[in-house]
Amino acid sequence: MKAADQVALARAELEAGRPKPALRQAWDAVQEAMRAHDEGPVRDAELLARDIAEQTDGSARADAEKLAAYCSALLDGVGGGVRSPGLLDRMFGGMRTKPIDDRRPCPECAESIKADAKVCRFCGHRLR
DSSP states (O other): OOOOOOOOHHHHHHHHHHHHHHHHHHHHHHHHHHHOHHHHHHHHHHHHHHHHHOOOOOHHHHHHHHHHHHHHHHHHHHOOOOHHHHHHHHTTTTOOOGGGGGEOOTTTTTOOOEETSSTHHHTTTOOO
């Protein structure tokens, strides 16, 4: 089932007065949207989660707030695109790689050193 259809089903669950099934369906929609690299359903799920949070209290409200925060981080963290690796890095602090041009080879020993290094830390060669 497409993520957009799942969000529509979740909205129908909420309108029928069933916020918990609506949340489960919305979570499924977000996961499907990630697999399809489709940010539209994620935005819709975020709005739905905020609606659920406004209309409920207790654990349903807390779960809805978590879903809204998750969707927001997903959308903000990857610059408007939905890609799982970017989300995992964003949500769980995955290791970030340094830009390739941040390093250069030492002209003396060819070890990889920082581009703005004054002295090679491997061989001691003074750099300009």
